[in-house]
Amino acid sequence: MSRGRILFLFCSILLIGSLMLGGIGRPAWALEDDGEDSLYQYIGVFTEVLKLVRTVYVEELDLRPLMAGALDGSADALDPFSVFVPSSRVADFRRAREVGRARSGMMVLRERGVAFVAALDEGSPAHRAGIRREDVISELEGLSTRDMPMWQIHEILTRAEGTSIELEVVRQGEALPMQFELASFAPPQPTLRDVEEYAVLRIPSVERDTASQVAELLGGVGDRPLLLDLRGAADRTPELGFELAELFVGGALGTLRKREETLATFESDRAPVLAAGELSLLTDRGTMGAAEVLTSVLRAKQRARSVGTRTFGFAGRSKQIVLSSGDLLEVTDAFYAPIEGDKLSEALEPDLPIARRFFRVRPSDDVELEEDGEAEIPADAEDDAGDDAAARDNEVLLEALRLLREAPAEAA
Numbered sequence: 001m002s003r004g005r006i007l008f009l010f011c012s013i014l015l016i017g018s019l020m021l022g023g024i025g026r027p028a029w030a031l032e033d034d035g036e037d038s039l040y041q042y043i044g045v046f047t048e049v050l051k052l053v054r055t056v057y058v059e060e061l062d063l064r065p066l067m068a069g070a071l072d073g074s075a076d077a078l079d080p081f082s083v084f085v086p087s088s089r090v091a092d093f094r095r096a097r098e099v100g101r102a103r104s105g106m107m108v109l110r111e112r113g114v115a116f117v118a119a120l121d122e123g124s125p126a127h128r129a130g131i132r133r134e135d136v137i138s139e140l141e142g143l144s145t146r147d148m149p150m151w152q153i154h155e156i157l158t159r160a161e162g163t164s165i166e167l168e169v170v171r172q173g174e175a176l177p178m179q180f181e182l183a184s185f186a187p188p189q190p191t192l193r194d195v196e197e198y199a200v201l202r203i204p205s206v207e208r209d210t211a212s213q214v215a216e217l218l219g220g221v222g223d224r225p226l227l228l229d230l231r232g233a234a235d236r237t238p239e240l241g242f243e244l245a246e247l248f249v250g251g252a253l254g255t256l257r258k259r260e261e262t263l264a265t266f267e268s269d270r271a272p273v274l275a276a277g278e279l280s281l282l283t284d285r286g287t288m289g290a291a292e293v294l295t296s297v298l299r300a301k302q303r304a305r306s307v308g309t310r311t312f313g314f315a316g317r318s319k320q321i322v323l324s325s326g327d328l329l330e331v332t333d334a335f336y337a338p339i340e341g342d343k344l345s346e347a348l349e350p351d352l353p354i355a356r357r358f359f360r361v362r363p364s365d366d367v368e369l370e371e372d373g374e375a376e377i378p379a380d381a382e383d384d385a386g387d388d389a390a391a392r393d394n395e396v397l398l399e400a401l402r403l404l405r406e407a408p409a410e411a412a
Contacts, residue, residue, distance in 0.1 A: 087326030119234035241293025313347030
């Protein structure tokens with residue numbers, strides 16, 4: 001079979017998976033096997049559509065960009081961390097993976113075709129330029145992100161230090177031009193501070209040394225109630241959440257699962273650093289990966305209460321597959337899960353929801369509060385904190401402490 005036929009068949013299978021899922025927005029792990037005949041039926045439909053496009057479309061088409069767009073769209077339909085990379089860009093993509101957000105401070109993902117800032121490091125070039133977490137990136141380097149594959153977005157944001165980046169973000173319906181220079185910066189570290197009668201431990205992101213840093217800070221908690229602030233703590237290393245969890249609980253912690261198979265088990269035989277006292281967690285849409293693992297384990301084993309809004313809903317392991325054509329497909333091949341609970345492929349709902357007026361919600365967000373929570377605020381309601389992100393974050397924190405103080409602990 002020729003290289004072109006192999007690429008076409010692979011493209012067909014990916015697109016069929018997207019069709020069987022019902023389009024963007026439905027997670028790929030919800031796919032049900034309808035049998036081999038159904039698969040070939042969808043292959044036949046796609047082949048017929050492609051033939052019609054080639055013969056009926058107003059202009060003669062070049063199949064290469066058509067197939068590249070189809071493959072990129074199919075990966076985008078799976079989940080925000082799956083990506084297709086053409087062979088000519090694989091080396092650049094792997095270099096970009098190594099750099100990560102070390103020069104921009106941003107983790108950019110795409111959901112339902114919309115590129116947005118999922119995580120933002122305080123003090124980073126993007127943060128100093130005025131970019132905010134959950135901003136929608138509509139343009140990058142003068143090009144629409146809707147027509148830009150994810151590998152290209154990663155490549156632009158990981159160029160050499162000193163490179164000027166121009167972009168346009170959409171915030172609360174307003175288009176804002178932004179510009180900053182890529183540069184190295186000191187990533188934010190965990191901090192412990194007193195807020196009223198609570199000890200608030202802020203974990204802005206989870207890195208390889210975060211667990212040891214948090215362990216040192218826990219010595220200053222004493223017998224005060226502890227709130228772990230996990231807002232915006234997004235990363236690509238969910239397994240590190242178990243290292244954080246064993247600072248509070250011991251024994252069996254969780255697993256790594258692929259469909260119905262358990263690939264790995266995580267447990268701790270060490271004595272917890274802080275095992276007693278009231279423990280709560282503050283989460284939002286930016287809580288992802290290791291922070292979601294930590295939240296789910298502490299809720300299951302420590303009866304910790306979570307307050308805020310639902311989390312992002314993704315703690316998966318990515319796998320890179322090199323195709324015979326030299327192209328690369330990065331897909332999620334397994335999900336992490338607490339020892340007592342489902343795989344972390346869906347958002348975690350808070351025990352104590354915070355009203356939407358305290359958060360700036362992305363247009364594509366579909367957060368709905370429980371009836372017994374705070375009253376739902378219209379999507380076009382103004383942000384009480386205005387454009388001052390620090391004031392808004394502090395307002396959310398104070399509201400979280402009020403809810404924790406007034407809600408009986410046994411209600412969790």
